[in-house]
Amino acid sequence: MSYLCFDIGGTFVKYATFDADANFLTKGKYPTRCEDPEQFFEDMAAIANADSAVTAIGISFPGFIDVTTGVAVRAGALGQLDGYNLIEHFAAHLSRQVPIHVENDAKCAALAEGLNGNAVGLTDYAVLTLGTGVGCGLVINGNLVHGKHFRAGEYGMSVTDFTTRGFATLHDMASTSSLVRAYAKSKGVAYEATSGEALMADLANPTTRQVVADWADHVAVAIYNLVATTDPERILIGGGISKNPKILPFIEAALEKNPFWVKDYRTPVVLCKHDNDAGLLGALAVAKQH
Secondary structure, three states, X not given: OEEEEEEEOOOEXXXXXXXXXXOEEEEEXXXXXXXXXXXXXXXXXXXXXXXXXXXXXXXXXXXXXXXXXXXXXXXXOOHHHOOXXXXXXXXXXXXXXXXXXXXXXXXHHHHHHHHHOOOXXXXXXXXXXXXXXXXXXXXXXXXXXXXXXXXXXOHHHOOOOHHHHOOOOHHHHOXXXXXXHHHHHHHOOOHHHOXXXXXXXXXXXXXXXXXXXXXXXXXXXXXXXXXXXXXXXXXXXXXXXXXXOOOHHHHHHHHHOOHHHHHHHOOOEEEOOOOOOHHHHHHHHHHHHO
């Protein structure tokens, strides 16, 4: 028995096969081609059809995913696939029938941590991914929370600073990309002229440390609100340079400013175990669950 898993991104599609014990058997990636949706599914099918040992397929996909039907209600950065039934269109290109299951990418990150990461044994936890945007996977009573319209966990759309920044969302204030953008501004350079790596190398600079501290304040508000709403056992942070151990102390210091956190809502905040493989391992968890 082997599982084939896909992690669909806007630039690349990563794929891997696993054995029943979640060990990698093969791994690869190819450019995402979704301008022609059928080409997108043909590319995936070429991988699947080349391996006759695959017994189930799991897919990590961005956007609002109806897990009961496989429809991408909203396909995130792959807008050309809005409204597509991912399972039906993929299956139509396969040379044989194989069970296919699909899940939102941030929710897959949460499943990956529960499968063999830093949430093993927990029944109530949240994974907050801080990358190009802000994603969230919620697990309550041992189950992923999807919501009536499959939008639960779209935490990046939260508005937390209305009086100062209007309807700016956490995507705008707490993502890794927003941190790098603020760093570029502090250096007087274009966003494209710097990077997260450059920021990390410049952390001894007081101005850079202040940029990170200001960003961490927004992340801390997001974490506090999430804890106050869901009361998890643990919050896990992943995605982008926010997963770097040097960033976590800034977030912890920002949380300590909140008297309500200190008095009543303090909850362990840890880094995710999985990084680049989180989507693949989450897709594996989805396939194994079914």
